[in-house]
Amino acid sequence: MFKDSFKKVSITASAMIIFSLVASAALSISYFLTKTPIEESDARAKRMFLNQVVPSNLYDNNLVKDTISVEPNPLIGNKKNIDIYRAKKNNQVIAVIIETIAPDGYSGEIKTLVGVDQKDKILGVRVITHKETPGLGDYIEVDKSHWIKNFNLKSLDETGEKEWAVKKDGGDFDYVSGATITSRAVIKSTYKSLLYVKENKKRLFAS
């Protein structure tokens, strides 16, 4: 009796293990096959957004090449060193573009590019990748709504700490009901990247 059920359980368990192994193998193969093309496609998307975050008529250097590597910092949420892009005109840094990660989106991380000029004003913010609910939380994409343009020209001086919040929480920013978490995450990460620029001003804007 015991032997029978033990045999049955072992067969079932090994079947589950085999199916899991096959599925994992298929996943890792397709992950490795698609890794490089995915990185290339993300890099293309990022280049397109770089020009939306800092208008290309403001600078005359090759933005993609002119970067400084910065170490992990909770204000911008990077876990390993990342590059910060610097827009220069006549060899003066006029703006920096920071890639920030908001860890607290509704479903996972929201990656954005934040362009900040030398007067600490935001030139533009764009969402590069996110996993928010389609049709609900995706209004943070510039293709879906103009919400993200609310950040243009905002700064720490003119917008106090408490105003960096959605209107429901007593702040300055609109939100979409049912998807407040999404806007909270983006507002918070944008605010923190401004703090980061302020703290590292000298280093980021050194010519």
Add this chain to the structure above:
Amino acid sequence: MSDIKKIAVDGLWKQNPGLVQLLGLCPTLAVTTSVVNGLSLGIATALVMALSNGSISPIRKFVPTEIRVPVFILIIAALVTIIDFSIHAFIEPLYKALGIFIPLIVTNCIVLARVESFAAKNETVPSFFDGLYMGLGLAMVLAVLGALREIFGKGTLLSGIDLIFGSSASNLVIHFFSDYQGFLLAILPPGAFISLACLIALKNHIEAR
């Protein structure tokens, strides 16, 4: 051949997943705020359903009954992830439009329902077509629902089509009323329930005649 035809009629009309089986309601109701959204998710779902039915049917005899549901979910999730990777890597414009919908498909119970009730009991070819037609049936409902909610909610049709076909397609967007203020109820979740109820009522009315 008549088998496939019966499967098609079941999927598209008689057993329509959106109107009769009422499965997969969460994405149905959440995403159908516009025709483009609804149809995009619908087509992606149909693709996943056809592939998951088609790949689970040939191995159905090797899956012990006790663990069939976890195994099916495992296969569906792996398939969806592989499709997600491939679209991201090789069809960039489509990924921009559809990308965020694709992971949602795993949670759609219609996929598991068709695997469990059809692919686990039938041969590979009919299973594939069952998944395909059930998926297309759902896509149809999503598109009509999206159209209704978009017309009443925003006064437009086909908004967002430029995300799929490039910015030149943006003049395909139809504006029904100039200066339409919008009807928020149609866009919010209750509007989705009400529109779906109207569609189901319409289908039942047609059937009853």
